[in-house]
Amino acid sequence: MFQKVHRLFSKRVHQYFPVLLSMLWLLSINAVNAATLEHKDQQAVLKWLQQYQPNVLHAKKSTTFSNFINQIANKEVILVGEIHDRYDHHLTQCAILKSLHERNPKVALGVEWFQQSFQPVIDDYLAGNIDEATLLSRSEYYERWRYDYRMLRPIMQYAKANHIPVIALNAPMELTQKISKGGLAALSPSERAQLPQMIAPANEAYRSRLKQIFAQHMGSDKAKLENFLMVQRVWDATMAHNISRFLKQHPGWQMIALTGSGHIIHGNGIPQDLAQQNPNLKMATVISGTAGDVQAGMVNYVVQTQPLDLPATGKLGVMLDQTPTGVVIKALMPKSAAMQVGLQKQDRIVGLNNQNIQNLSQILQQLSQFAPKEVINLEIARTGQSKPLRYRVTLQ
Incomplete structure (x- = not known):
């Protein structure tokens, strides 16, 4: 014990x-x-x-x-x-x-x-x-x-x-x-x-x-x-x-x-x-x-x-940081779902399946509803890009 x-x-x-x-x-x-x-x-x-x-x-x-x-x-x-x-x-x-x-x-x-x-x-x-x-x-x-x-x-x-x-x-x-x-x-x-x-x-x-x-x-x-x-x-x-x-x-x-x-x-x-x-x-x-x-x-x-x-939930394989501007990716696990589709450090997650993401609570509540191998759609704000980037991610 x-x-x-x-x-x-x-x-x-x-x-x-x-x-x-x-x-x-x-x-x-x-x-x-x-x-x-x-x-x-x-x-x-x-x-x-x-x-x-x-x-x-x-x-x-x-x-x-x-x-x-x-x-x-x-x-x-x-x-x-x-x-x-x-x-x-x-x-x-x-x-x-x-x-x-x-x-x-x-x-x-x-x-x-x-x-x-x-x-x-x-x-x-x-x-x-x-x-x-x-x-x-x-x-x-x-x-x-x-x-x-x-x-x-x-x-x-x-x-x-x-x-x-x-x-x-x-x-x-x-x-x-x-x-x-x-x-x-x-x-x-x-x-x-x-x-x-x-x-x-x-x-x-x-x-x-x-x-x-x-x-x-x-x-x-x-x-x-x-x-x-x-x-x-x-x-x-x-x-x-x-x-x-x-x-x-x-x-x-x-x-x-x-x-x-x-x-x-x-x-x-x-x-x-x-x-x-x-x-x-x-x-x-x-x-x-x-x-x-x-x-x-x-x-x-x-x-x-x-x-x-309980049954496992799908994982992105990222480290997130709550910042004044929103939820930012601080690190990615090697060979993770996020890395495989091209997400990067300092990307800000602004949407998940057409729902706005402003804080950790929102994204974690959303992810808890998905199983491994299910697909989600992410919207990402990236420095130097004028418009959000869209990714389809198969969760691990």
Whole structure:
């Protein structure tokens, strides 16, 4: 499991630095040896969940999923970890949400995927005032989170259909970017006020784990290390604060919080922050994995899952940058679909299948609808060309 959590952290490490934050490889990231599920709509997902009864490890003993739900039903907070690109982890989260909601209508869902400043957008989506495409665009989901939204759709659709509040837990990216460069001191007073007043340093065990990850990917720069650690703690503390605030405002409610596993294992991060704010809080930590992955004391419960995936989507094989003028190609993968038809660095994508493209959200939403080997039509603005160039691209 450490390797899996390390993989989660290592993906997030690169988000501390603006140049890497601004780019995205449009390549598939599939779980190793994952079975593919043809979940074409919410009905198919719910039908699949009806037969989903994984074993659950608790205190080194195996129990049924039903017994697991019985054991956590009285908890005020259930922290359910994930590896962000694992569909089976998200299906487990959906199964837990569904099972607990069927017992208790006073259930709220907290998610790391959305940043707290976009709460009004989420509320509009849940109320039916905007559609999914508008939710993703206005929340800047693809600019800020970027994982395949198809994995999260069943959870969001279940919450919407059952009138479950969804709380944006995460800290604003604008602030964590600044902290990654200059620590908390880089924030203005108004920016600092958007974060919890108390952000404690990582304890020694947590700090040691994070230092290992930093050393492998970022070297030994001490100042950058401290900023890296602070960004992690800002994420933890902000999510814990938003969970606590909701529960204080809604006595008697239960919160299911979905976050990266690295924020909850070994009692560090969010669990520790919640316990400091409320020592009497009834809480459980849950991750997905297998018996061989588990270290003693990692979490309270391990739902035993196997890798599952959705059908692959077609890929251009480019690195994109969101600029003031639009979506620009920063790099092309060798032998990629984009390179084979003649797309170039610094090309600006202005249209896809006769729809205008102005931001990453638009192009990624469009591409998620196409399978490998399907053909799309791109319009490209290129320096030195007075008119847009048109390309037919067979996705890989």
